[in-house]
Amino acid sequence: MTILDLRSDTVTRPSAGMRRAMAEAEVGDDVLDGDPTTRRLEERVADLLEQEAALFFPSGTQANQVGAALHAAAGEELILEGQAHLLHYEMGGLAGLWGIQPHAVTTADGLLTPDLVTAAIRTGRYEPRTAAVAVENTHSAAGGRVMPEATLAAIADVAAGHDLPLHLDGARLWNAAAALGVAPGNLARHATTVMVSFSKGLGCPVGSCLAGSGALMERAWILRKRLGGGMRQSGVLAAAALYALDHHLNGLVEDHANARRLARALEGHPRVAAPVPDSNIVLLDLVGWSAADAVSRLAARGVLLAAYGATRLRAVTHRDVSADAIAAAGATIAQVLA
Numbered sequence: 001m002t003i004l005d006l007r008s009d010t011v012t013r014p015s016a017g018m019r020r021a022m023a024e025a026e027v028g029d030d031v032l033d034g035d036p037t038t039r040r041l042e043e044r045v046a047d048l049l050e051q052e053a054a055l056f057f058p059s060g061t062q063a064n065q066v067g068a069a070l071h072a073a074a075g076e077e078l079i080l081e082g083q084a085h086l087l088h089y090e091m092g093g094l095a096g097l098w099g100i101q102p103h104a105v106t107t108a109d110g111l112l113t114p115d116l117v118t119a120a121i122r123t124g125r126y127e128p129r130t131a132a133v134a135v136e137n138t139h140s141a142a143g144g145r146v147m148p149e150a151t152l153a154a155i156a157d158v159a160a161g162h163d164l165p166l167h168l169d170g171a172r173l174w175n176a177a178a179a180l181g182v183a184p185g186n187l188a189r190h191a192t193t194v195m196v197s198f199s200k201g202l203g204c205p206v207g208s209c210l211a212g213s214g215a216l217m218e219r220a221w222i223l224r225k226r227l228g229g230g231m232r233q234s235g236v237l238a239a240a241a242l243y244a245l246d247h248h249l250n251g252l253v254e255d256h257a258n259a260r261r262l263a264r265a266l267e268g269h270p271r272v273a274a275p276v277p278d279s280n281i282v283l284l285d286l287v288g289w290s291a292a293d294a295v296s297r298l299a300a301r302g303v304l305l306a307a308y309g310a311t312r313l314r315a316v317t318h319r320d321v322s323a324d325a326i327a328a329a330g331a332t333i334a335q336v337l338a
């Protein structure tokens with residue numbers, strides 16, 4: 001039986017070309033005196049994101065946590081959307097590592113607005129200090145929702161108007177840019193710090209970058225080391241990311257087309273509502289099925305989806321699943337859940 005793994009875009013395996021690039025990478029000791037391939041990646045990413053500097057991290061979580069710690073201290077608030085990755089999927093790091101109080105703002109669709117951010121900023125002397133704002137683009141839990149550049153720019157203006165830094169969780173910023181048909185820098189330049197991942201749709205085994213000003217990245221270097229994120233011959237991993245930027249970035253539009261195909265294959269289904277997504281994440285709301293039951297029946301037919309709540313499934317398209325495979329997955333899902 002062919003297995004179609006749509007649980008996440010993180011399941012992507014390094015391609016043959018990527019493995020070759022990793023094997024041939026020129027390396028040094030990045031903690032001692034620098035790794036040349038890692039340096040090339042950091043410079044490339046800083047350029048792409050229209051930021052002064054960038055730093056390579058083992059994971060998006062660690063880069064997000066360092067980004068938050070650059071901007072907020074214990075007892076201070078970070079404004080973020082109520083379903084944000086920073087809040088729900090980073091093991092309580094904001095509170096546990098730094099004592100930062102998340103100020104979660106509920107939205108219907110994962111998209112913060114300038115008005116919602118303005119309303120969340122605290123100004124009373126008897127209230128906790130608002131220290132920073134975070135946005136997520138694309139928004140994972142909201143089904144890969146894309147925040148348009150104008151909204152991001154307007155939120156950045158609100159933050160700047162209150163002297164607040166803006167952190168952008170751009171684990172899938174590449175997808176947001178591809179969906180909007182703009183360069184990643186058009187989005188990233190509005191933020192004070194930006195996290196981007198290579199281990200999702202770009203197909204790398206591991207790796208993320210945090211970007212921002214040179215001064216902020218010097219502080220980030222210390223925090224990364226404190227968290228055990230100093231890596232030695234990291235050029236082997238950075239080479240994978242450089243390869244992905246050269247060879248895999250353009251494929252994201254195909255992942256988005258596949259996600260739309262999957263949602264359309266389920267249109268009108270009596271027991272599944274799957275809105276056509278902005279990017280590569282399809283949410284399937286079930287009628288009369290529990291998510292756990294649906295996941296195990298689909299797995300028995302070779303289609304792996306993730307349970308995302310009691311009656312919701314998530315399917316994520318990626319470079320290891322072709323358009324034909326998506327058509328087959330759509331037909332199997334429609335049949336099994338009928």
Ligand SMILES: Cc1ncc(COP(=O)(O)O)c(C=O)c1O
Pocket residue numbers: 058059060061062064085086136138139140169171172197199208
């Ligand atoms: C929106 C978002 N932010 C951050 C992360 C964390 O990345 P990592 O798994 O590399 O720690 C993820 C991971 O899926 C994510 O979806």
